[in-house]
Amino acid sequence: MRQSINSQKSAMAYDYFSLVEAAKRWAEQALAAGWINTNAAQQLSHVNAGTPDTLFDHNGSRPLIVAFMGGTGVGKSSLLNRLAGKAIARAGVERPTSREVTLYHHYTVAIRHLPEQLPLAQINIAEHDDESRKNVIWIDMPDFDSTEQSNKHQVLEWLPHIDVLIYVVSPERYRDDKAWRLLLAEGGKHAWLFVLNQWDRGQTEQYEDFKQQLHKAGFAEPLIFKTACAESLQDDEFTALESTIGSLATEHIVKQLEQRSSQARKDELKQNLQNAGRLLGSDEAFQQLPVLWHQQWRLSSTVLRQGFAWPIQQLAHHYADHAADLLSNPAAAKYAAADVKLSLWDDWAEARFDDALDEFIGNADQLGIPISPLKKQLSALCEKAPKIVQAQSELAARQSLANPGNVLHRAFLKFMRLCEIILPLTAIGWVGYQVFIGYYTSSMTDAGYLGVDFAVHSSLLIVIAWLTPFFILKKLKPSLEKSALKGLNRGLINAINMIDGEVLLAIENVSNQHAEQTRQLSRIIELCRVADADQQPSIDSNSPLARMLID
Numbered sequence: 001m002r003q004s005i006n007s008q009k010s011a012m013a014y015d016y017f018s019l020v021e022a023a024k025r026w027a028e029q030a031l032a033a034g035w036i037n038t039n040a041a042q043q044l045s046h047v048n049a050g051t052p053d054t055l056f057d058h059n060g061s062r063p064l065i066v067a068f069m070g071g072t073g074v075g076k077s078s079l080l081n082r083l084a085g086k087a088i089a090r091a092g093v094e095r096p097t098s099r100e101v102t103l104y105h106h107y108t109v110a111i112r113h114l115p116e117q118l119p120l121a122q123i124n125i126a127e128h129d130d131e132s133r134k135n136v137i138w139i140d141m142p143d144f145d146s147t148e149q150s151n152k153h154q155v156l157e158w159l160p161h162i163d164v165l166i167y168v169v170s171p172e173r174y175r176d177d178k179a180w181r182l183l184l185a186e187g188g189k190h191a192w193l194f195v196l197n198q199w200d201r202g203q204t205e206q207y208e209d210f211k212q213q214l215h216k217a218g219f220a221e222p223l224i225f226k227t228a229c230a231e232s233l234q235d236d237e238f239t240a241l242e243s244t245i246g247s248l249a250t251e252h253i254v255k256q257l258e259q260r261s262s263q264a265r266k267d268e269l270k271q272n273l274q275n276a277g278r279l280l281g282s283d284e285a286f287q288q289l290p291v292l293w294h295q296q297w298r299l300s301s302t303v304l305r306q307g308f309a310w311p312i313q314q315l316a317h318h319y320a321d322h323a324a325d326l327l328s329n330p331a332a333a334k335y336a337a338a339d340v341k342l343s344l345w346d347d348w349a350e351a352r353f354d355d356a357l358d359e360f361i362g363n364a365d366q367l368g369i370p371i372s373p374l375k376k377q378l379s380a381l382c383e384k385a386p387k388i389v390q391a392q393s394e395l396a397a398r399q400s401l402a403n404p405g406n407v408l409h410r411a412f413l414k415f416m417r418l419c420e421i422i423l424p425l426t427a428i429g430w431v432g433y434q435v436f437i438g439y440y441t442s443s444m445t446d447a448g449y450l451g452v453d454f455a456v457h458s459s460l461l462i463v464i465a466w467l468t469p470f471f472i473l474k475k476l477k478p479s480l481e482k483s484a485l486k487g488l489n490r491g492l493i494n495a496i497n498m499i500d501g502e503v504l505l506a507i508e509n510v511s512n513q514h515a516e517q518t519r520q521l522s523r524i525i526e527l528c529r530v531a532d533a534d535q536q537p538s539i540d541s542n543s544p545l546a547r548m549l550i551d
Contacts, residue, residue: 015527016262016269020049022524023273030276034372035517040276047269050115050160053258057112061251063105065161067139070168071176075197079168079227080104080140083242088126100124101154102140106133115157135249144179159186160265163257164248164548166241168195171202174210180217187218188264191248191257191548195241199226218550244544253545260539260549270528277521285367286511292363293503300356301496304349311344312393312488319397319488320481344393344492345386353385360503373513377506381499388498393491400487401480420469427465431458 027044030036052065068076081087084104100123103111107127114123141158142151159165167183169176174196183192194214196207207226214222223244225237248254357378365371434454539546 016051016265017049017054019266019269019524019527020047022527023047023269026520026524027276030517033513033517034376035370035514036276036279040279043272044276047272048115048157048160050157051258051262052161052163055111055113055161057110062254063109063135063137064163064245064249064254064257065137065139066164066166066245067141067158067162068166068168069141069144069155069179069182071173071179072143074168074170074173075227076143076168077102077140079166079195079197079238080138082238083138084126084128088124100142101158102126104128104138104140105136106130108134109137111137115161132246136245144182155182159189162190163254163261164191164193164245166193166195168197169210170198171196171206174206175213180213184217187550188267189261191545192219192222192550193241193244193548194222194224195227196224197227199236200228202226219547221547223544223547248545256539256545266528270525273521273525273528277518277525279370280514280517280521281367281369283515283518285364285369286514288367289364289369289507289511290504292367293360293500293507296356296360296363297500297503300352300359301500304352304496305492307348307352308344308492311346312485312492315344315393316397316481316485316488319401319484343390344488345389349389350382350386354382357381373510374506377510378503381502381506384502385499388502389492389495392495392498393488396491396494397484397487400483400490416469416472420466423465423469424462427458427462431462434458 023044024047027036027041031038031041053062055065056062068080070076080102088102088104102124104126105111105128107129111125139158139162141155144152144155165186167179169179194210196202196210207224211222211224214224225241225244227238227241228236361371361374361378364374435458438454539549
């Protein structure tokens with residue numbers, strides 16, 4: 001910020017400096033994360049943390065800093081020259097515009113820290129040895145209404161370092177719009193004196209009109225001095241102006257002005273932070289995000305499932321034809337599917353998913369939620385969603401092909417496989433037993449052997465015992481295509497649920513980020529709100545200083 005900040009400066013000034021730095025750091029990261037826009041960030045990053053106190057290296061009191069401010073041709077430089085008794089400000093050199101800052105101070109006063117980003121070549125420093133003016137530094141600032149932007153920049157850079165602003169107008173220029181807007185913006189941060197210069201050309205109606213304008217600006221009883229650079233006017237009040245400034249150059253009043261200006265600037269910083277905070281969105285709006293997404297995803301997932309019906313059938317047929325490869329060599333099956341361009345997630349699905357996210361983001365925008373952080377969280381899902389659908393559908397298809405049918409079906413088929421072995425063996429065993437018994441019986445008696453009928457019947461028994469379970473297994477074998485179709489549908493449902501969970505997780509992350517941004521901002525605002533009541537100046541309402549402050 002500056003070349004150096006002395007560690008012994010007042011705690012009040014340091015507190016404000018710390019608040020400004022904290023606000024700038026917050027604004028920088030909030031802008032980078034997309035929580036606030038560029039205008040809000042610039043409003044905070046361009047805050048000048050300078051104070052009158054930071055111009056000096058000192059352990060005790062400092063001079064009162066008084067500046068002449070006004071438009072082109074009102075005679076600011078002439079007033080400073082009249083005060084100095086010589087031409088120190090360049091009045092009349094480049095009329096009608098003053099382009100430089102003139103500092104007029106006692107030679108023993110050391111100004112260590114000039115405001116940054118000011119052209120040093122346009123700062124004119126003049127010294128004097130008048131002890132009666134030792135406690136006042138006079139500054140003549142450039143014409144604020146000049147068309148040159150550098151003039152306005154210099155004025156704005158110097159304003160935080162000023163205790164008392166002498167607002168100089170002329171009878172022709174007292175309604176100057178640019179300088180008047182500056183007065184309204186800076187009103188609470190300074191004490192104000194008003195000079196109606198070139199009064200030798202003025203009228204009472206102009207004075208009363210100017211006074212009325214100051215009433216509207218917030219000055220109950222403004223101090224207005226009528227001056228004339230010609231010094232020929234009998235009721236010229238330049239001496240009264242100088243005397244009033246001299247009465248303010250005390251350590252007590254300087255401290256009062258410091259405290260009042262610091263609090264006014266804290267209040268302004270707090271207001272800027274609160275304005276930025278409104279851009280973050282409300283907690284209630286973030287609480288509505290999951291509900292909004294559920295409503296949106298319920299409709300979008302229904303459309304996706306309907307659109308996936310045909311690709312799932314085609315993919316199920318392909319998986320049925322390549323079931324062996326899918327189970328034993330997944331890579332080969334994957335390449336085979338790619339060769340025939342079978343995929344659930346195609347351009348149509350991508351477009352529907354993007355539409356769902358866009359619709360959701362649009363609804364969030366209508367709730368006043370910053371959409372940039374939300375977009376950053378959701379953008380990764382555009383690449384992740386196809387992978388989730390592919391992985392879940394393939395996994396479920398493998399599981400279905402590895403275990404086709406339901407539990408009862410698989411148990412019955414297992415029983416039939418067992419029967420396919422046991423029944424033929426049982427029939428063969430029975431036939432063999434009958435053959436053995438028949439042979440034994442025929443050898444012991446004269447009875448005939450088993451005969452042709454037995455041979456035919458026993459053969460039929462063995463064949464039937466084998467063919468029956470074989471036929472049942474063949475007819476009741478689960479369809480691989482149906483199993484793959486069932487698996488793919490189950491995998492699609494799992495994928496849709498996983499995508500839903502990923503979006504909800506992204507919403508939760510954004511909500512947590514919002515809570516952290518709000519916490520950081522609230523902490524800075526709270527520090528701005530804290531005003532040391534015991535340090536707040538008590539200003540006598542009848543004192544000249546009270547008349548110089550906006551109510």
